[in-house]
Amino acid sequence: MSVIMNFIAEFKRVMLDGARFDLILVGLKNTFIITLGALAIGIIIGIVVAAVRTSFDKNKESMKLRGGVGYYVLAFFNAVCKFYLTVTRGTPVVVQLMICYFVIFALADDGIPVAIFAFGFNSGAYVAEIFRAGIMSVDNGQFEAGRSLGFNYFQTMRYIVIPQMFKAVLPTLCNEFIALLKETSVAGYVGVTDLTKAGNTIAGRMYSYFIPLLTVAVIYLVMVLILSSLVGKLERRLRKSER
């Protein structure tokens, strides 16, 4: 009993007294903002890059045969996307974050928008590859059926391929979001008070590491569990058509 009582007393001393828990809440809020912002940017980048890459792969033969400059335009953008994927996936996210903050946006005084951009830019590369794999996993017959009914390329993608792709990639996409949530813990490198940084600040101030870091870890874990269960629910709803 006394162990538990001691722990509660220590928790109160380190985390709650002096309104120190407010710092955790600020960090939690920033972690949320960065993760959601980066998620939005990552999905937008991911859709665009995956669209360019799959359009090129699907249409290069026919575009070559039908002539025109379309092929070269698409080939150029495809090369740009490939370069982006290589660089982004080939370097650590902390390095990208620091380059963004200290070099590209050196004049920015607030680290949060920079962190949103950097994590979004990074996540976009992974999301793009997830979407691309998802689109390729949809049977080509679906695509041909759509085209044969008279849908154009974009309508076929939008109404037929992408809804099926989304279902296929949902678990993988969820893992990417969870990874992103945890990755934002390095935002402290550019002076942003995220959840991890908040815990670390309290730890430094109180010369006590165990309780602040444990608290931070538990909060991350709870968020991940909630996210996983939400996606599980969504997946079950989407699976309706496979009864």
Added chain:
Amino acid sequence: MSDNALIKVSNLKKHYNGGEVKALDGVNCEIQKGEVVVVIGPSGSGKSTFLRSLNLLEIPTDGQIVFNGADITAPKTNINKHRQKMGMVFQHFNLFPNMTVLGNMTSAPVKILKKPKSEAEEKALELLDRVGLKDRADAYPSQLSGGQKQRVAIVRALCMEPEVMLFDEPTSALDPEMVGEVLDVMKNLASQGMTMVVVTHEMGFAKEVGSRVIFFDEGIIQEEGTPEEIFQNPKSERLKSFLSKVLI
């Protein structure tokens, strides 16, 4: 006669690997309104490639396809407009698994032709009724048998009110006892005057329903004629040997 051909194919070629593989090697043919053209031939003969070229699912390497008086192989053609008038049925049905039967049938009329949903559904139900599947309108494709799937695929294409229906081995992926129900739907369609191009191994169907039979081999039309001419009086050795293998 050639002036009112619905589809006119001239010197159609499809080469792969820079001419190494010649799937189609100069096909000339005309399809008149109301005809049921049955395309037969050994596998790898180019018959499927030919059919898929008609609505440009395969882009020909060379040659011309004129549909309804328009050259659809010209680079500036809006192929989507023409495809709306060319229904296609695939060997593997290719129904959209994330939509109900009704959704499969109404998506194109609603999204492409901008038909009101109620009107499209009414038309879809009427067509479903004709193929005996009205009670399956709200089912998902995974809940249907192969024969039911293919019947839905046929009426899905009909929802766009096509001028020609292209069938790419529509019964090849079916269990034997389900072939009949699909062929019945196709016979029915033919009797209503639909122009049809059918790639098939069902020689019985070719004899009974075909107004013309085309025999493909090595990427060209080797022989064509009425079912009687082709099946009772084959001229080329190739066709004779092919028929001896498929007609038992």
